Amino acid sequence: xxxxxxxxxxxxxxxxxxxxxxxxxxxxxxxxxxxxxxxxxxxxxxxxxxxxxxxxxxxxxxxxxxxxxxxxxxxxxxxxxxxxxxxxxxxxxxxxxxxxxxxxxxxxxxxxxxxxxxxxxxxxxxxxxxxxxxxxxxxxxxxxxxxxxxxxxxxxxxxxxxxxxxxxxxxxxxxxxxxxxxxxxxxxxxxxxxxxxxxxxxxxxxxxxxxxxxxxxxxxxxxxxxxxxxxxxxxxxxxxxxxxxxxxxxxxxxxxxxxxxxxxxxxxxxxxxxxxxxxxxxxxxxx
Numbered sequence: 001x002x003x004x005x006x007x008x009x010x011x012x013x014x015x016x017x018x019x020x021x022x023x024x025x026x027x028x029x030x031x032x033x034x035x036x037x038x039x040x041x042x043x044x045x046x047x048x049x050x051x052x053x054x055x056x057x058x059x060x061x062x063x064x065x066x067x068x069x070x071x072x073x074x075x076x077x078x079x080x081x082x083x084x085x086x087x088x089x090x091x092x093x094x095x096x097x098x099x100x101x102x103x104x105x106x107x108x109x110x111x112x113x114x115x116x117x118x119x120x121x122x123x124x125x126x127x128x129x130x131x132x133x134x135x136x137x138x139x140x141x142x143x144x145x146x147x148x149x150x151x152x153x154x155x156x157x158x159x160x161x162x163x164x165x166x167x168x169x170x171x172x173x174x175x176x177x178x179x180x181x182x183x184x185x186x187x188x189x190x191x192x193x194x195x196x197x198x199x200x201x202x203x204x205x206x207x208x209x210x211x212x213x214x215x216x217x218x219x220x221x222x223x224x225x226x227x228x229x230x231x232x233x234x235x236x237x238x239x240x241x242x243x244x245x246x247x248x249x250x251x252x253x254x255x256x257x258x259x260x261x262x263x264x265x266x267x268x269x270x271x272x273x274x275x276x277x278x279x280x281x282x283x284x285x286x287x
Contacts, residue, residue: 011031012031012033013031013032013033013035013036014030014031014032014046015032015033015036015046015047016033016035016036019033019035021033021034023037023044025044025045025046025049026040026043026044026045027040027045027046027049027053028045028046028048028049030046032044032046038050074140074141074144074145075144075149076140076144076149076152076153076156077136077137077140077141077144077152080136080140080156081133081136081137081140083121084121084123084129084132084133084136084180085129085133087121087122088122088123088129091122091123098122098178101114101115101118101119101121101122101178102115102118102119102122102176102177102178103115103116103119103164103167103168103176103177103178104175104176104177105167105168105171105173105175105276105280106173106280106284108168108273108277109276109277109280109281109284109286110286113273115164116161116164116165116168116273117157117160117161117164119164119177119178119179120160120161120163120164120178120179120180120182120183121180122178122179123178123179123180124178124179128179129180132179132180132181132184133180135184135187135188136180136183136184136187139184139187139188139191140152140187142191143155143187143190143191143194146194146198147190147194147243147246151246151258154242154262155186155187155190155239155242155243155246156183156186156187157183158186158238158239158242158262158265158266159182159183159185159186159187159189159190159235159238159239159242160180160182160183160186160235161238161266161269162182162186162234162235162237162238162239162265162269163181163182163183163185163186163228163230163231163232163233163234163235163238164177164182164231164234165234165269165272165273166230166231166233166234167182167228167230167231167234168272168273168276169230169272169276170230171228171230173280175226175228177228177230177231179228179231181228181231181232181235182228182231182232182234182235182238183235183239184235185209185212185231185232185233185235185236185239186235186236186238186239186240186242187239188205188208188209188212188236188239189209189235189236189237189238189239189240189241189243190239190240190242190243191205192205192206192209192240193240193243193244193247194243194247197247197248209236212232213232213236215227216229216232217229238265241265242261242262242265245257245258245261245262246258246261249261
């Protein structure tokens with residue numbers, strides 16, 4: 001008498017044990033049902049292998065190292081606008097705030113170095129802040145999207161500081177300077193560099209820079225309004241230089257070169273501030 005053999009066991013999906021299948025994941029070789037199949041370059045993969053593969057894929061980045069998905073919303077630009085507007089409102093209600101935070105060279109030489117940055121968030125009048133914030137609103141978002149939030153923030157603050165440093169070096173000792181114009185001019189310079197890097201038509205940017213420089217030097221000649229050419233030129237040169245370092249850093253060492261460039265600019269500014277402070281303190285008999 002023959003003994004009946006056992007019926008062959010039909011494989012089931014490793015995630016759904018009640019579903020029979022003969023399809024295997026091409027990566028881990030486990031059985032998967034129709035619901036668990038994920039199309040792959042060859043065959044199908046299971047959800048676990050697809051997720052593991054996604055974690056090993058480097059996220060796409062722009063030509064300057066930014067991650068497009070993370071930089072879609074210009075958070076830094078809008079935050080900077082908000083801070084400038086808030087400071088203008090506080091400045092309008094407190095004369096003492098303006099006196100304590102504007103860039104006045106003797107005060108900086110006396111140790112109040114914070115004025116080099118705080119002055120970039122104060123403005124003299126409604127027209128002053130409206131122009132600067134409008135320019136930041138127009139130029140900021142595309143630059144932030146291209147560079148990423150961290151690089152854009154560094155660009156803005158270094159440009160603001162670059163404008164203040166040149167004011168500290170070359171302005172009259174009795175001048176009290178304020179405004180985000182240095183940072184804005186830095187963004188203009190960065191737009192030119194970024195546009196050239198991306199092979200874009202930058203003639204419009206050149207026109208904007210030329211017009212603003214013309215206003216910088218002509219308006220004081222035809223009116224009693226003072227405009228800090230030092231802040232504008234310092235910001236423009238700094239913004240273009242920093243953007244060039246960000247844009248042309250070699251891809252293999254991009255983050256290291258970009259960070260090194262930002263630190264180098266800070267060190268240069270620190271040296272110039274120290275030199276000017278030493279000079280002014282000697283002039284005032286404080287050395």
